Every structure is written in structure tokens, then in C-alpha cells.
Amino acid sequence: MKKFIVLIFIIWVSFGLKAQNALPTFTVTPSEIDALTENVSIVFDVTGSAVDGLNDVYIWAWAPGLTPSESLICYEGATPSWGSISQNAKLEPVTGSPKKFKLTLPKKVTRSGVEVTFKNVAELFGVGDSPGKIKSFGFLLRSQDGSKQTPGDMATSVKLLPLEFSASYFRTFPAKVSSRDVVTAYLNLSMLESGEDKKLLVCGNITAGISLLDANSVKLVTATGLPTALTSQGEYAFTFLPSMVGTYPTGKTVGDVKKCQIVFSGIINKQGGTTEVVKTKTFEFDFQVYQ
Amino acid sequence: MKNYITILFLTIMVFSCQPDEIPPIGEKTDYRPMLAGTWGLVKFEQIDADAESKSFPTYATVKDLTRVFTGHPYTDFSITFNQDGTFTSSQGTSYMQMLTSGTWALNDENYPSAIVLTKGTEKQTVSLGSLADVIVGRIKFMEVRKQADTGKTKIKYIYSLTKK
Numbered sequence: 001m002k003k004f005i006v007l008i009f010i011i012w013v014s015f016g017l018k019a020q021n022a023l024p025t026f027t028v029t030p031s032e033i034d035a036l037t038e039n040v041s042i043v044f045d046v047t048g049s050a051v052d053g054l055n056d057v058y059i060w061a062w063a064p065g066l067t068p069s070e071s072l073i074c075y076e077g078a079t080p081s082w083g084s085i086s087q088n089a090k091l092e093p094v095t096g097s098p099k100k101f102k103l104t105l106p107k108k109v110t111r112s113g114v115e116v117t118f119k120n121v122a123e124l125f126g127v128g129d130s131p132g133k134i135k136s137f138g139f140l141l142r143s144q145d146g147s148k149q150t151p152g153d154m155a156t157s158v159k160l161l162p163l164e165f166s167a168s169y170f171r172t173f174p175a176k177v178s179s180r181d182v183v184t185a186y187l188n189l190s191m192l193e194s195g196e197d198k199k200l201l202v203c204g205n206i207t208a209g210i211s212l213l214d215a216n217s218v219k220l221v222t223a224t225g226l227p228t229a230l231t232s233q234g235e236y237a238f239t240f241l242p243s244m245v246g247t248y249p250t251g252k253t254v255g256d257v258k259k260c261q262i263v264f265s266g267i268i269n270k271q272g273g274t275t276e277v278v279k280t281k282t283f284e285f286d287f288q289v290y291q
Numbered sequence: 292m293k294n295y296i297t298i299l300f301l302t303i304m305v306f307s308c309q310p311d312e313i314p315p316i317g318e319k320t321d322y323r324p325m326l327a328g329t330w331g332l333v334k335f336e337q338i339d340a341d342a343e344s345k346s347f348p349t350y351a352t353v354k355d356l357t358r359v360f361t362g363h364p365y366t367d368f369s370i371t372f373n374q375d376g377t378f379t380s381s382q383g384t385s386y387m388q389m390l391t392s393g394t395w396a397l398n399d400e401n402y403p404s405a406i407v408l409t410k411g412t413e414k415q416t417v418s419l420g421s422l423a424d425v426i427v428g429r430i431k432f433m434e435v436r437k438q439a440d441t442g443k444t445k446i447k448y449i450y451s452l453t454k455k
Contacts, residue, residue: 029440030441161341163345164347165342174337174341174445175339176341182337184354231350232350233350239359239360288445289439290445
């Protein structure tokens with residue numbers, strides 16, 4: 001009996017710790033922004049996170065590829081310091097919602113004794129003159145002294161719409177689509193990502209497999225072996241209409257589709273007449289809701 | 292005497308100047324008879340409005356979908372606007388989604404920007420991309436997808452049709 005109580009206690013403590021480790025949820029308005037979008041609002045819900053219960057919540061934000069990578073609101077002077085976060089990083093409370101905090105742009109602050117207004121994300125990270133340098137930013141929420149913090153390592157991040165076109169391993173056209181749209185998926189093997197099987201570079205007969213998922217990530221429709229076409233840009237492309245990918249389960253329609261997963265595969269002909277199938281990783285994207 | 296004649300001549304000249312009456316510009320264009328007839332789709336394009344606004348390369352901005360689905364060309368689609376206000380459309384093997392029959396009307400007789408197709412309680416509004424070339428048998432329909440919270444156009448579809 002004693003062991004049983006100890007076990008229950010351990011499970012209870014474990015769940016308690018896990019609950020306090022939850023990622024904060026957040027809503028960006030407008031839902032799609034680029035580095036130059038003005039009038040942006042990000043509302044954070046800290047319920048169940050490590051900073052749940054704090055009256056003062058600070059944001060520590062960074063953009064991969066920038067030096068320094070931290071947002072200018074996080075520090076004074078030229079060098080970021082985790083131990084002395086700027087008061088400018090303190091989030092505004094949301095009236096009537098004690099577990100919600102917000103960051104709004106434009107944001108007027110006094111930084112290193114000078115009044116500054118950050119109009120957009122690019123300016124927030126000090127790249128207002130070269131906004132194309134920032135493609136996304138990660139953040140964590142923390143207490144002022146840093147003793148409490150939500151997970152880092154881009155566990156929570158905001159992806160920005162690109163300002164300049166750059167070739168990528170995988171892309172869709174249009175870049176953001178709804179489930180009612182014609183979608184073209186592109187694979188650019190000249191941009192093969194590390195971690196992918198280099199055999200893909202010598203594959204032939206590149207085909208695509210597609211799965212359409214609902215909001216609970218349940219696969220509604222799957223199709224494989226879809227032929228691709230090599231474009232003049234050297235990308236393998238295949239085009240589909242979500243409503244035509246396959247037969248939907250009874251009671252489900254394309255309106256239930258929220259996500260798409262795509263895997264490309266190719267064939268290598270080996271000596272002795274055998275073949276080997278090589279696959280890419282699974283690319284996933286969410287469908288937008290358009291009027 | 293000579294001066295008197297000169298003054299008289301100038302007076303006549305001045306008083307004979309009358310503002311010209313502006314002639315009528317022309318009859319208002321009645322697009323209905325021009326639209327009547329059978330129109331066949333010749334090109335179907337998809338445009339990423341974000342990419343277009345940022346001047347991305349053409350291959351990342353526009354995609355020609357006319358024959359993108361093997362065995363299901365959009366050129367199979369045709370629509371007939373009858374003089375009596377009825378219409379029929381045929382998608383053929385294409386994946387075009389449009390009402391197949393019913394009545395049609397312009398959203399504005401003087402300055403039309405869309406054709407409204409009606410079949411019973413179903414209504415479909417087809418935006419007119421351009422009416423400039425309707426007289427020479429060319430027309431463009433347009434369909435847009437907008438972001439719900441900002442109303443910003445995200446995707447455009449342009450259907451180019453010619454009169455058969």
C-alpha cells in the first residue's frame with residue numbers, strides 16, 4: 001500500500017512538473033506577417049507554462065543568422081546579457097486576462113537613453129535597412145532574473161513571409177494555400193539538406209506521395225507514386241487539387257483538411273537488376289483559411 | 292473710315308466666337324450582346340499575390356495551370372451566354388467548378404465588374420478581369436482568395452476565354 005501511495009505521488013509530481021513545462025501559446029495578428037509588416041500584435045497565453053503565475057513576464061527573442069541575434073528590446077547597449085534583461089522586454093498585460101500578455105508594434109521604448117520606435121519585426125532586430133536578413137525569430141518567456149523560463153531552441157517561433165525569393169529544398173506554389181486551391185509542390189535536389197540521403201542526387205523516376213490530414217492529424221486521404229515533372233529551374237514539381245487526391249472517408253470532405261504531408265521518392269537501379277527506393281523526409285504544411 | 296471698318300470687323304469677329312457645343316461622347320456600351328455567345332477557355336493562370344507584390348521571379352509568381360493535369364485540360368471548359376439571359380457551361384474533363392446552367396446577369400449594367408450566375412438558390416459571381424477586348428472576342432474572368440483577417444488578396448486565378 002505504501003509503495004502504491006509513493007507511486008501515485010511520483011506520478012502526480014511528474015504530471016505537475018510537466019504541466020509547468022508547457023509551451024506558451026501565442027497568436028500573431030495579422031496571421032501572416034513579413035519583416036516589414038506594421039501594426040503587429042502577438043498575444044501570449046502563459047497558462048501551464050513555467051511563467052504561469054508571474055505578474056511580470058519578459059520576452060527573450062532571437063533571430064537565427066543575425067549577430068547579435070537577440071532583439072534590441074532585450075538588452076541595452078551593444079551586447080545582450082541574459083542576466084540583465086532590459087525593461088523594454090517586459091510584456092504588456094492583457095486587461096481582464098491575467099494569464100495573457102502582449103507585444104505590439106509599433107513599440108516605443110527608451111533604449112540606452114534614446115527614444116526609439118520599432119515599427120516592424122526588422123527594426124525590432126536591428127535590420128530595418130536589410131529586412132531580408134530575418135526570416136523567422138524564436139522566443140521564450142521568462143522572469144526578469146531568468147530563474148523561470150519557457151523552453152528555448154526555437155520551441156516557440158514566428159515564421160515570417162519572405163521578402164525576397166530564395167531557392168529552397170522544398171516549396172509550394174502559391175507559398176500559402178487553402179485546401180480549395182491548386183497546389184504545386186517543388187523539390188529542389190540541388191539544395192539537398194544535411195541529414196537527407198545523398199542517394200537522392202542520383203535517383204531517377206522521382207515521384208511524390210501525399211497525405212491530407214484533419215485538425216487532429218488523422219490522415220483522411222493518401223496517394224502515392226504521383227509523377228513529377230522537372231522544371232526549367234531544376235525542381236521536381238507535382239500539382240494537385242486537394243479535393244481530387246483520393247476518396248474521402250464517409251462524412252469527411254476537403255473542408256476537413258487542415259494539413260498536408262508530402263514525401264518524394266526516387267529509384268536507383270542497382271547492379272544485378274535490383275532497385276532501391278530512396279525517400280526524402282516528410283514535408284508538412286498547414287492549409288490557410290481564405291475567403 | 293478705315294479705322295471704323297477695322298473696329299467693326301474685330302467686333303464681329305469677337306461676337307461671332309461662341310463656345311462649341313460638346314458633341315455626345317457616344318452611346319453607353321451595352322455589353323450584354325457582346326457577351327452573348329459561346330466562350331472557350333484558352334488559358335488558366337494562378338498568381339501568388341504576395342510574390343507578385345514583392346516582384347519575385349516569374350516562376351515563383353505565376354503558374355500556367357491550363358494543361359497542368361494530364362488528361363484534364365482546362366481548355367475543355369466552355370460557357371454559353373444566351374441572349375435570353377440563360378447560360379450553360381461545360382467543364383468537359385477539366386476540374387473547373389462553375390454552375391452548369393441557369394441565368395446570367397451583369398452586376399451593373401453600366402459599369403459591369405462581374406457576371407452573376409444563378410441556378411435556383413445557388414449563386415456564383417464571376418469577376419470580370421477585363422472587358423477591354425470583349426469586342427474582339429476576348430474576355431478574362433478572375434477569382435481571388437483573400438486572407439480573412441486583413442482582406443488582403445493572397446491568390447488570383449485568371450481565366451482567359453475567347454469567343455467560339
